[in-house]
Amino acid sequence: RGTMAFIMRGYSRALERFPIMTNSVTTCVLYGTGDFLAQKIEKRYKIESPGKSQYNYERTARMCLFGAVCAGPILCHWYALLHRMTSV
Numbered sequence: 858r859g860t861m862a863f864i865m866r867g868y869s870r871a872l873e874r875f876p877i878m879t880n881s882v883t884t885c886v887l888y889g890t891g892d893f894l895a896q897k898i899e900k901r902y903k904i905e906s907p908g909k910s911q912y913n914y915e916r917t918a919r920m921c922l923f924g925a926v927c928a929g930p931i932l933c934h935w936y937a938l939l940h941r942m943t944s945v
Contacts, residue, residue: 876933876937877929877930877933880929880930880932880933881924881925881926881929881930881933882925882929883929884924884925884928884929884932885921885922885924885925885929886921886924887924888920888921888923888924888928889917889920889921889924891920892916892917892920892921893917896912896913896916896917900912
């Protein structure tokens with residue numbers, strides 16, 4: 858009934874109507890967020906690559922692009938296949 862339920866209903870509808878696009882956008886956001894957090898953790902614990910002096914926006918953009926163009930569509934089909942194979 859709350860905001861989160863409203864968001865989840867919308868997301869579920871989007872998955873039903875546009876599964877590949879929805880998975881691509883979701884994966885793009887997750888890969889980008891994961892890379893952002895990874896870079897922040899690297900900086901905090903001083904485990905950055907040698908010569909790195911600032912946040913690497915290009916790296917995050919590459920991760921987002923990979924998530925949207927490669928991982929999202931591929932995993933959408935992969936999980937559908939797994940679901941068909943494991944359904945009884």
